[in-house]
Amino acid sequence: MEQQDIAIKEQNKFVIQKVQPALLGFMDGSVSxxxxxxxxxxxxxxxxxxxxxxxxxxxxxxxxxGLAEALTDDGSVTGRGVSWLRGxxxxxxxxxxGMFHTLPFLIxxxxxxxxxxxxxxxxxxxxxxxxxxxxxxxxxxxxxxxxIIGGAIVFFIGIYFGKAG
Numbered sequence: 001m002e003q004q005d006i007a008i009k010e011q012n013k014f015v016i017q018k019v020q021p022a023l024l025g026f027m028d029g030s031v032s033x034x035x036x037x038x039x040x041x042x043x044x045x046x047x048x049x050x051x052x053x054x055x056x057x058x059x060x061x062x063x064x065x066g067l068a069e070a071l072t073d074d075g076s077v078t079g080r081g082v083s084w085l086r087g088x089x090x091x092x093x094x095x096x097x098g099m100f101h102t103l104p105f106l107i108x109x110x111x112x113x114x115x116x117x118x119x120x121x122x123x124x125x126x127x128x129x130x131x132x133x134x135x136x137x138x139x140x141x142x143x144x145x146x147x148i149i150g151g152a153i154v155f156f157i158g159i160y161f162g163k164a165g
Contacts, residue, residue, distance in 0.1 A: 017081030018089060019135045021069055023128070025090040028065050029097025030124040031151050033057040035158035037102060037117075042162020047105040047113040054102025058095050066091020100124055125151045 036057045041050035070087025073080065080086060101124060104116035129143040138146075 015135050016079065017086065021086040021090040022093040023131050023135070024069070025065055025093025026097040027128050029058060029061055029094035030100070030128060031154050032061055033098035033102070034121065034151065034154045035161070037105070038155065038158030039162040041105065041110065041114060042159065043165040045110055047107060047110050051102055051105035054098060054105060058098030058102055061098055062091045062095030065094040097124065121151065121155065
């Protein structure tokens, strides 16, 4: 029984120190960059403009989230692990989350780029829901609904302002 308790504690430590910061970053990068990227695509009609907005948003958000996570606590009180490592994990997760739906804007045709980006966004949101289900023990349907609703709100803000301008 003692071996099982140790294994559970190690699993919990892995989740709180590695998975949670990565998930936090991936969620933030995936969702927070949607509005600027899709607004830029709608405003300019130029895929490269949307790409550079997405690149800047992803890198800026990654640095911001990485610093915020690294500077929140040193892990000694919360048990959340080494602060700089959590910050690095969160920052990389944020950058990757933003870049996945930015990359389709390297496609020169805006209509194709948008369709591919829409598909990538759906995949990202479902991946986030699955990670929450798998590691955070959130019921899958609840996780999907939460993530899709949050992502959809930000996505439609980007679409709205892309058309409004």
